[in-house]
Amino acid sequence: MKSVSKAALAAAFMLGAPALLAASPALAQKKKEEAGQQIKLSEPFRKAAAEVETLVKAKDWAGAQPKLAGLDSLAQSDGEKYYAAVFRLQVTSGLNDMPGTMSAIDALLVNPNTPPADIGRYSYFRGNYAYQQKKYAEAITHLTKARQLGYAPADSNLNLRIAQAQLDGGQIPAGVASIDAAIKAEEAAGRKAPESWYKVVVSKLYTSGDKAGAATWLNRQLAVYPTADAWRSSLLIYLGQLEDKGVTLDADQRLDVLRLMRASKAMGGESDYLSYADVAQRRGLPGEVKAVIDEGRASGKVTKTNAAINQLYTTASAQEKAEVPLANEEKRAAGAAKGDVAMQTGDAYLGTRNYAKAVELYRLALQKGGVDTNVVNTRLGIALALSGQKAEAKTAFGAVTGTPRGEIAKFWTTWLDLPLA
Incomplete structure (x- = not known):
């Protein structure tokens, strides 16, 4: 999750500073009408606060810092504590004192005089800081509060920040749901979510042992970002899932997976x-x-x-x-009673990228019969796909059934439907 720089934090808290404490009666009345109430201050506090305010306006943080403790000791009411916390927030932000800034924010979050509009902003910064400290549960609480209050940070996606805290804090399902919400929000706004959002979900799901979930999210990633890396990850995870189930691919099945890895530049x-x-x-x-x-x-x-x-x-x-010339094998395939020779010859042509001949021999093999039609249709689909005959390839792949052959054919069909193909 992108952290908020100290400079940005300080700038954020220089905005929305409290009004001049020694305000004129007319100004005070105006603010009373706007806020619906007026904070009453004792004369000792008002005097001390006016001194701090003068230093804050001059950005004399070093001069203001020693006076904060005295201001705190004079603050008795919630209103006075509110002003004391705001001044502490401004001074510590100016000094790049992050622990001090967060302490001031904590005080403001529970003060009844803090404007509701500021609560979301303070909660956001508090949650961001907690995340940087790896206090994920605390970060989730504050960031979720910021979202509930409608705060929208200009530099980031709040749903994504919450998701990252959830994922790093071990709340995998909740984090995945939050990233899903972030992606859908981007899509609703007519934007494409960054590929890194998908990658972090895939990584967390895979390392947590949920390979099926990782595969599902990889398919989503592939649909938006059909990159070589995504294809590689998707196929490797698929192979890992098969191993977990005790399924061992034979040489023909593994070869057709590797052929897809090669075709997708993965x-x-x-x-x-x-x-x-x-x-x-x-x-x-x-x-x-x-x-x-x-x-x-x-x-x-x-x-x-x-x-x-x-x-x-x-x-x-x-x-x-x-080897015997393939032209001789073609003649032998044509005269054979079954399609096994035609299939083997088609495999040889496919391996040398003579896709037209491969298609011809695979179709002959299907016509003669006596072969594993799932294998032949997979290879026929591959030859058609690699020769650019998309519709015909999808028809061939669609005829493949069973596990894992049917799954391998579906991967090839997905590849055909994506831009990278």
Whole structure:
């Protein structure tokens, strides 16, 4: 949460200062009519306060500070205590004495003479200071009071400040609800909430163990900010959720998740590229192994000194040279009784980014049958999506059912619907 600078705090409290204590009868009568009441002051207090006020007007904070204790001792009524607290507020703000400023605010918050309009402002600053001191419960109390009184700080979103205090104080559901309210308020005003608001919710939910909640908020974040980082986080959290449920992805399923990570530009460091290349190698797709490693090297994310990746690349290069030409495999697929050869050939074409041929072979595989239609429709959707055939891709993905295949297809469909795609 953004803190309020001492300079800003001092400036805020220089505004709305009390009227001159030694006011003329006419001015006093005017203020009485405006306020509906007039604060009565004893002569000893009035005299001492007038001296402090003169120093405050001159911004002689060092000169005024020693006189505050005497003013406090003379203050007997609530009205006198109100003026004493206001002067203390101004002087301590001028001296950048934050503890002293907050002490004055505490006195003003309980004084019946404090104007209602000021209570919200004081509550806000008091809550902000409590948050900086990591006194989250106290911060929530004061900030919520400020919101109830309709105070709207010019430099921040009050709902977000409350949410941050709730989240950092361990009140996760309440904090999430407050950020949700802050986001909706921004949307109602025709603005887009900052991506950081979504990120803080995702982080808090994930670290608290609520991965399902984190995934839900990541989907919201993706809908507004379809960034590579958001995609990476979303897919990693999804994989973590599966592990928590005891679900282990097979090589084909993991490969299709990694393909989406690659398509959404969400590949991270060498570990991602190593994982991708390894699973593609195990699925017998040397062309895809080489392509993803080349891409990682070109981006600078994969170094040429990584022994494990270099070994995969060398092996894939040798396998690629030894492979039967795909044109021959196409003929074999066309003459086969079932669609398994067509599916395998489609996989090879997909790995080398020949999407038109991949689509053709996957459709042949579905026509001949004898294959896992969920796998083939996923791959058909991927080939169509990567070739820019959005409507056809969504139809293919829509035919995929079951867990986790259906979930993987939905992730791809989401990617198609977002601007980054």
